[in-house]
Amino acid sequence: MEHITVVGASLAGLATVRALRAQEFEGRITVIGDERHEPYDRPPLSKEYLAGTVTEEDIGLTDSDDADLGVEWVIGQTAASLDTAGKAVVLADGPRVGTDAVVLATGARARQLPGGFPQGVHTLRTLDDARALRSELVPGARLVVIGAGFIGAEIASTAAGLGCEVDIVEAADVPLQRPLGAEMGAVCGRLHARNGARLHAGTGLAELVGETRVKAVRLTDGRELPADVVVVGIGAQPNTEWLAGSGLEIDDGVRTDEQGRTTIPEVLAVGDCAHSYRDYTAGWLRLEHWTNALQQPAAAVAALLGREHSAPAHHSVPYFWSDQYGHKIQFAGHRTADCTVQIEEGDPDSGDFLALYLNSEERPVGVLAINRARPFGQWRRKLAKRP
């Protein structure tokens, strides 16, 4: 194998390149990325960068060692199709990048509302999105966030800290029900009210009011929330449309095995675009978690190069964190519908506790902590040791 092409120049793409060199691949590496920026970190976009406490330079992912990776960066160019038979990635403006193997790391994008919308309405996935939103979050601005998932909740938290008037709208009765369940979702939902943001649950967006510029959000229950700025935080979808016709199995992401191998030899997928089998859950999951995008590439590269690779056991356990209103929320494992929650330490109402998710056999399969990083870390490792 002489030439490996990575599509997607972000966290998983950069981790792939580093893993290729760490695992002694000495051939050519090309990285194709459609953003105009060098790889940067996304979590601060809804936190410190949005708050103005870190700069664009601070959130860059590359460091001085990366200059020695010997990579050809094709930045600001979109991969338009993958010719698996002809072994090439075809760029949007025509050229073909011939290659022996491809690692797909195209991530996900913010889900958009259908149709166009007036000025003042934002989504948040990229640095450009964050720049545009940041300029509008001035003290006193009335912000309505549609969707109280993790990113919506973080934006609400950051905006409240900047002195904005914040309303957050959630269609479900309780936020974060899918990842955390109703009981713990409600605990996280209460953080909004305790920190001066108004959560409107069980109601959805009916209409954005305003012609050139947004003025209000009309809700499905008939109420109207005045708005200077609106953020639509209704989830993300994998960037896989460009792979149509490639022969890959696509199903809410590119289907892979635990090592990132797709159904086509020499094509792997990692990070947010990959819908990967996991032993931990005995099923397929597409994770949109920073830690997965960082860790998954080493195993994928080993599979591609035929190297031995033994990842630490806790890498198999899904993990994410979120920062809201000065609280560090951490979750590891996988909640299933039959789980019950057991408070292990602290008190959920104090915003400082650790809870276990027990399956129907009373075995811990997940752990949630707010502001309890140390015991959380211990439980995260214990989960990895389960039979």
Ligand SMILES: Cc1cc2nc3c(=O)[nH]c(=O)nc-3n(C[C@H](O)[C@H](O)[C@H](O)COP(=O)(O)OP(=O)(O)OC[C@H]3O[C@@H](n4cnc5c(N)ncnc54)[C@H](O)[C@@H]3O)c2cc1C
């Ligand atoms: C605002 C925000 C806050 C977050 N906070 C947290 C957090 O607190 N905790 C946590 O665990 N996770 C968090 N995440 C999620 C985490 O950032 C992602 O899991 C991670 O960025 C995924 O990395 P990735 O490289 O797989 O995909 P991405 O970072 O999405 O990168 C994919 C890259 O590929 C490019 N691309 C797509 N299609 C093409 C194409 N056809 N040709 C060329 N390039 C293409 C994209 O433009 C992008 O640059 C957050 C995400 C966001 C947006």
